[in-house]
Amino acid sequence: SKPHWPSGRRLNSVQVSPTIRSEFTLQPTSSESRQKMREIVHIQAGQCGNQIGAKFWEVISDEHGIEPTGNYHGDSDLQLERINVYYNEATGGKYVPRAVLVDLEPGTMDSVRAGPFGQLFRPDNFVFGQSGAGNNWAKGHYTEGAELVDAVLDVVRKEAECCDCL
Numbered sequence: 001s002k003p004h005w006p007s008g009r010r011l012n013s014v015q016v017s018p019t020i021r022s023e024f025t026l027q028p029t030s031s032e033s034r035q036k037m038r039e040i041v042h043i044q045a046g047q048c049g050n051q052i053g054a055k056f057w058e059v060i061s062d063e064h065g066i067e068p069t070g071n072y073h074g075d076s077d078l079q080l081e082r083i084n085v086y087y088n089e090a091t092g093g094k095y096v097p098r099a100v101l102v103d104l105e106p107g108t109m110d111s112v113r114a115g116p117f118g119q120l121f122r123p124d125n126f127v128f129g130q131s132g133a134g135n136n137w138a139k140g141h142y143t144e145g146a147e148l149v150d151a152v153l154d155v156v157r158k159e160a161e162c163c164d165c166l
Helices: 018-023 031-035 046-064 106-114 137-161
Strands: 042-045 087-089 095-097 099-103 126-128
Touching (some): 046 099, 099 137
Parallel strands (some): 042 099
16 A cells, blocks of 8 residues: 555655655644744845845735734734744843844935835844945955945854854
């Protein structure tokens, strides 16, 4: 007899040995491992990355019931169930994205800050230069970008060190 998926559908072309099947059977986890939740440090870089990232945070904040001020105003406990994957809980019950925003010029950062969820981010997590690379890859890689690398790594390290399960 062919193995079945848990839904009862039959596998047509893949044969799974009983040994392999038993290795991949879901087992109940201990309460300690259930408590450990992965935490993601979100890094968005450049004009495109920051524009897409700003929209990402709008959507995910809406899904979790997080207002632009960082306060929870949802209508379901499910919205808070995995909120610590992308957010840190700050004082006063506010939620702050675990995000690092990087650019070589301040213009994009100003746009993100002025956007609907711009006040949601930690001000220390905005890392930017003053001149930009002018769409010149070498300038971004060797000069302007190279000057920001240490500052970016420091912010990423600070966020990563606050995580229990990165």
